[in-house]
Amino acid sequence: MPLWKKVRPSSAAGKLEIQNVSSVLAELGSAVEQRGERSDPGVARVYLGAVSEDRPPPKWLERELLRQENRRHSVTMGDQVKLRSRLLYSDDPTRSLSKLKIEQRVSLESLTKLKLAFEEFEMGGLRSLDVFNFGLIVKKCLGLHNINNAQIQELFMKIDYSGQGRIEWDEFCTYMQLEYTEKEESVWRGKQVAFSLPATVRALSHGEPVLRVHSTPDGTIITVREDGAVYYWSPELNLKRSKSVFHERPVSRKPKWATDFITMPQYNKLIMGTGDREIQLYELSSLEPYCQISSLETVPLRLDYCYTGPDECSILYGDSQGCVNIILITSVGETLRMWKKLPKIENVPNIGIDNAVLSQNVTYIRWKVHQDWVTKVKYFPNICAIVSTSNHEASSLVIGCVLPSTNIEQQMREMCREGKAKRALSNNNGSSQPRAPCDQTVFPIYKGVMTFDLSKQHNLLVTGGMDRVLRLWNPYVPGKPTGVLKGHSAPIFYLFISSEENRIFSVSMDNTAKIWDIHDQSCLITAHPKASLIRGDMSACLYSPSSKALYIAADSLALLSLRTRPQPQGHLIVSHMEPVLCCGYSHEFRQVVSCTEGSVVKVWDFDTGSQVFEFGGAHGQSAITCMTFDPKGRRLVTGGRDGFLKIWNFNNGQCLKILKKGEYILIHISQYKGGVRSITVFFFVFSLSYAT
Numbered sequence: 013m014p015l016w017k018k019v020r021p022s023s024a025a026g027k028l029e030i031q032n033v034s035s036v037l038a039e040l041g042s043a044v045e046q047r048g049e050r051s052d053p054g055v056a057r058v059y060l061g062a063v064s065e066d067r068p069p070p071k072w073l074e075r076e077l078l079r080q081e082n083r084r085h086s087v088t089m090g091d092q093v094k095l096r097s098r099l100l101y102s103d104d105p106t107r108s109l110s111k112l113k114i115e116q117r118v119s120l121e122s123l124t125k126l127k128l129a130f131e132e133f134e135m136g137g138l139r140s141l142d143v144f145n146f147g148l149i150v151k152k153c154l155g156l157h158n159i160n161n162a163q164i165q166e167l168f169m170k171i172d173y174s175g176q177g178r179i180e181w182d183e184f185c186t187y188m189q190l191e192y193t194e195k196e197e198s199v200w201r202g203k204q205v206a207f208s209l210p211a212t213v214r215a216l217s218h219g220e221p222v223l224r225v226h227s228t229p230d231g232t233i234i235t236v237r238e239d240g241a242v243y244y245w246s247p248e249l250n251l252k253r254s255k256s257v258f259h260e261r262p263v264s265r266k267p268k269w270a271t272d273f274i275t276m277p278q279y280n281k282l283i284m285g286t287g288d289r290e291i292q293l294y295e296l297s298s299l300e301p302y303c304q305i306s307s308l309e310t311v312p313l314r315l316d317y318c319y320t321g322p323d324e325c326s327i328l329y330g331d332s333q334g335c336v337n338i339i340l341i342t343s344v345g346e347t348l349r350m351w352k353k354l355p356k357i358e359n360v361p362n363i364g365i366d367n368a369v370l371s372q373n374v375t376y377i378r379w380k381v382h383q384d385w386v387t388k389v390k391y392f393p394n395i396c397a398i399v400s401t402s403n404h405e406a407s408s409l410v411i412g413c414v415l416p417s418t419n420i421e422q423q424m425r426e427m428c429r430e431g432k433a434k435r436a437l438s439n440n441n442g443s444s445q446p447r448a449p450c451d452q453t454v455f456p457i458y459k460g461v462m463t464f465d466l467s468k469q470h471n472l473l474v475t476g477g478m479d480r481v482l483r484l485w486n487p488y489v490p491g492k493p494t495g496v497l498k499g500h501s502a503p504i505f506y507l508f509i510s511s512e513e514n515r516i517f518s519v520s521m522d523n524t525a526k527i528w529d530i531h532d533q534s535c536l537i538t539a540h541p542k543a544s545l546i547r548g549d550m551s552a553c554l555y556s557p558s559s560k561a562l563y564i565a566a567d568s569l570a571l572l573s574l575r576t577r578p579q580p581q582g583h584l585i586v587s588h589m590e591p592v593l594c595c596g597y598s599h600e601f602r603q604v605v606s607c608t609e610g611s612v613v614k615v616w617d618f619d620t621g622s623q624v625f626e627f628g629g630a631h632g633q634s635a636i637t638c639m640t641f642d643p644k645g646r647r648l649v650t651g652g653r654d655g656f657l658k659i660w661n662f663n664n665g666q667c668l669k670i671l672k673k674g675e676y677i678l679i680h681i682s683q684y685k686g687g688v689r690s691i692t693v694f695f696f697v698f699s700l701s702y703a704t
Contacts, residue, residue: 130181140178143168169600170663175644191664194627201612201628203529205515205536205574210545211564212571214249221551222565223270228296229277231558235565236273236284242299247559249571255299257284257292259358272315276325279344285312285329291339292360293348303351307364309378309444310335318391326414328398330386334407335444336400338414339368340375347373377415380444381452382407387462394468395487401475403460409475411487412452455490457483465516467509470530474516476504482518484533495533499526506553517555517562523547525562525572539572546570587623588612594638598662600645605662607636607650615662627665631656 129149130141141149147164171179171187216222220238227233232252233245240258245251258268271285275296282294289308294301312329319325320340327339341347351368354361369376382402389400391414401409455461459478466473466487473485480503484495502522509516515536516528523541528534541547548567555562561573590610597604603624604616611634615625630636631652638651648662657671 130184140180142178146179166601169646170661173646173661173663173666173668175646186666187661187664190666191625194625194665197628198626203532203536205527207525207537207539207544208573208575209539209543211539212249212573213545214245214251214569214571216565216568220269221549222569223272223552224274225552225554225563225565225569226273226275227554227556227558228275231556233554233556233563234273234275234282235552235569236270238269238271240268240270240284242282245569247556247561249563249569257294257299257301259360261358271311271313272329274315274317276317276319278319278325279348281348283315283317283327285315287311291315291327291329301360303348303354303361303363304357305339305365305368306357306362307366309333309337309365312337314386314389316390318393320393326391328389328391330389330400332385333444334380334382334384334386334402334404336379336381336386336389336398336412338375338377338379338398340377340414342373347371378444379412380446381410381412384460387460388464390464390466392466392468395466399464399466399473401461401464403462403478405458405460406456407454408457408461408477409455409464409473410452411455412447417448417451453488453490455485462503463505463507465507465509467511469511470509470514472509472530474507474509476500476507476518478503480504480520482507482516482528497528497533497535499535499538500524505550506555508555510555510557512557519550519553519562519564521550523550523564523566525564544570544572546572587616588614593636596639596641596648598641598645601663605639605641605648607639609635611636611652613648613650613660613662613665625663625665627662630658630660630667 143165146168147159147161150164151159168179171183219241222235222237225233225235231247233247233249235243235245237243239256241254241256243251243254258270261267269287271287273282273284275282276293277296280296281302282296282299284292284294286292288306289311290304290306291308291312292301292304308331310331310333313332314330316328317325318328323344324340324342325344327341329337331337351363352361354363356362365376368374381400382404383406384402384404387401387403389398391398395411397411397413399409399411455473455475457475457477461475462477464473464475471486473487475483475485480498480500482497482500482504483493484497485493497516500518500520502520502524504518505521506519507516509530514530516530517525518528519525523544523546525539525544527536529536546564546566546568550564550566552565553562559573561571564570564572588606588608588610590608590612592606592608595604595606597618602618604618606614606616607630608614610628611631612626612628613630613636614623616622617624630650631654634652634654636650636652640649641647642649642659646661647668648660649657650660651657655672658667659669659671660667
């Protein structure tokens with residue numbers, strides 16, 4: 013390997029290097045060969061064809077790009093443009109041309125024609141183009157004949173920041189590349205999120221682990237332990253009250269233990285499953301026993317509740333036999349009052365499941381869904397379906413209906429295909445039966461599923477389990493996930509989709525919390541247990557959208573809240589997230605430029621009031637204290653608390669020059685009240701072209 017080479021030419025990183033390519037034509041070799049010209053041999057020409065729109069990128073290229081970009085955890089369909097632009101001198105200019113309100117897509121062939129047109133003018137003695145020739149080749153090569161001269165003039169002036177009246181191909185590529193880069197950074201800044209570390213921790217008394225963390229509509233946090241101890245907490249984890257709900261048993265009998273719980277907020281009830289094959293109901297306010305359903309087929313491991321209509325509800329639970337049990341209740345208030353009057357067992361009014369289903373208000377359905385115990389079950393009213401999971405790979409996740417399908421022709425067709433005799437459904441006999449294939453969608457997933465969440469707004473299903481991988485699915489396409497997110501080093505315990513914030517919250521068994529962006533499929537932040545100070549084995553977790561915080565139950569109860577900025581009150585409209593220190597108006601482009609204390613510069617359209625462009629980190633972490641424009645109005649001069657003056661092309665965020673004290677002439681010193689302050693005057697010619 014040559015000494016001046018950092019990587020071997022045969023490696024993936026070496027194939028991506030384009031620093032030795034003499035020109036863009038070497039990369040666009042296929043287009044150059046069509047013109048009959050000779051191009052330099054190189055691997056870049058070969059790999060450009062491999063990343064065309066018709067053929068997918070090679071695997072080595074995907075792996076190398078993922079290795080070089082630490083923020084990315086997956087390669088999605090949107091990366092095709094990025095893979096192609098990596099092999100070009102500049103990024104895809106299509107996004108930058110969108111400000112000209114061009115709706116049609118600019119293809120790679122059109123950009124090749126544009127490059128060749130620049131070269132034809134260069135061979136004719138014109139190394140740069142004026143606005144007339146620039147507009148001519150843009151319309152001809154890109155096929156954008158509907159662009160008017162004003163739009164061409166505006167784009168030309170933004171590229172020609174020095175006001176020379178001519179631009180070169182390198183200037184055009186630099187402008188497009190920097191503008192796209194700054195827009196990408198602006199989007200990334202808007203997605204930044206952070207946890208308040210370390211977490212707020214509340215010690216728990218020694219005892220059984222917490223089964224679940226649940227929040228009520230008023231923000232109260234409820235936790236229940238296996239021994240039946242119920243705790244009410246404020247959103248800040250201040251203990252309100254606690255009580256043990258189980259009746260004390262004699263020493264000779266085994267103590268009762270809880271399996272899961274859920275609330276019925278419409279009826280002010282708390283539902284709890286027990287190891288004695290019971291579903292008990294308690295008053296949510298006083299925790300006094302109300303009634304119970306006993307003699308279930310199996311132990312209810314996972315509970316869920318849904319209010320399905322006026323005075324109608326459904327109670328669901330998954331058991332150790334892989335069955336999903338559904339109890340549909342109508343006239344709920346009347347039915348519960350009738351059950352409360354029944355004879356008591358251990359101080360709780362009791363009714364057996366066999367007697368409960370005799371009522372016309374109760375329907376009991378038991379579906380045989382999984383071949384292993386149910387790890388989670390949840391009813392989604394927006395899709396009118398039940399989603400259940402297990403660790404059995406063949407039936408890891410199943411989306412199924414509550415009631416059997418009424419399409420008799422479809423059922424008969426499936427029964428004939430499978431060679432099965434027709435059997436009538438009995439809702440009240442309690443026997444388990446499989447759903448018809450037309451009534452469910454099965455997702456086979458490696459090592460099964462421990463947790464999941466579904467968002468109808470994004471049409472997204474996310475799953476996690478023992479293999480430490482998050483998989484994103486289309487709920488109607490079980491064949492292959494749409495995305496795979498890797499980053500956890502322990503089995504994934506909890507998932508939540510925040511549709512409003514376009515984020516996915518995931519927590520693994522090692523107490524590591526991550527936040528993912530849905531659109532980019534990238535990890536925004538990771539909270540490690542060493543930073544959050546969460547210790548012990550995790551037993552329950554909950555994300556509360558109202559308080560924007562994660563509640564994690566391990567050896568203690570921890571509150572991991574997000575850092576949020578104060579929202580404006582009333583009708584106030586905020587343009588920046590930080591205080592605005594200065595702003596100015598550019599007559600040349602009819603734009604307003606504002607600078608903030610967070611070193612962010614934003615460009616606004618004066619006529620429409622919409623934001624045109626934004627770039628940050630202008631002076632690092634220092635605030636921008638002053639700004640002005642050059643005489644032609646095409647360049648921006650900013651001054652910061654870091655003591656530097658910087659000259660910018662504010663239309664794409666390119667820093668043209670940095671003016672430092674000591675390199676220029678100090679004119680004079682003026683006396684002010686409170687001390688002596690120096691005023692430094694810098695002399696420079698605005699018509700010169702400054703390089704970064």
